[in-house]
Amino acid sequence: MxxxxxxxxxxxxxxxxxxxxxxxxxxxxxxxxxxxxxxxxxxxxxxxxxxxxxxxxxxxxxxxxxxxxxxxxxxxxxLTTAEHEELKRLRRQNAEQAKTIEVLRKAAVFFAKESDR
Incomplete structure (x- = not known):
């Protein structure tokens, strides 16, 4: 740049x-x-x-x-520039939420196995 x-x-x-x-x-x-x-x-x-x-x-x-x-x-x-910026922000937020959901899913599986012992 x-x-x-x-x-x-x-x-x-x-x-x-x-x-x-x-x-x-x-x-x-x-x-x-x-x-x-x-x-x-x-x-x-x-x-x-x-x-x-x-x-x-x-x-x-x-x-x-x-x-x-x-x-x-x-x-x-x-799209206007403002709409492009909002779309980028929402896509970034969506990706973060998808990662969070995946971590929570893995944690739920882990704790479910731990509680079965």
Whole structure:
């Protein structure tokens, strides 16, 4: 991701060199800045803008489509960024709950065997 930050024309901040959660947040902010800039410039020549940002024209088209969806102008059934984030959160929560259920199942089997002795 640091490469993407560099490609978007930003200097790598000191917190990126430090590592950890700060790296992710700093890189995410800079990538979002580049995406927002790309969305504003989309009316211009897409290939030129993509080249200027150091991304593929398809990435630029994807960002533009997502911006349209966020404004409510997307195609039917297209998710907004907020809906994507909620879907990711719910999938993560679902996976955690599935792991918890599996642990509880194994614990129930273990304790059932222990009580039979």
């Amino acid at each position: 640091i490469v993407d930050t560099w490609r978007l024309g930003h200097e790598v901040p000191e917190e990126v060199a430090a590592g950890g959660k700060q790296v992710h947040e700093a890189v995410h902010r800079r990538v979002q800045t580049g995406r927002n800039r790309a969305r504003r410039l989309h009316g211009e020549d897409g290939h030129r803008v993509a080249r200027e940002l150091g991304i593929s024209p398809e990435s630029l088209r994807g960002w533009y489509r997502q911006a349209k969806a966020d404004r409510g102008e997307g195609q039917a059934g297209e």
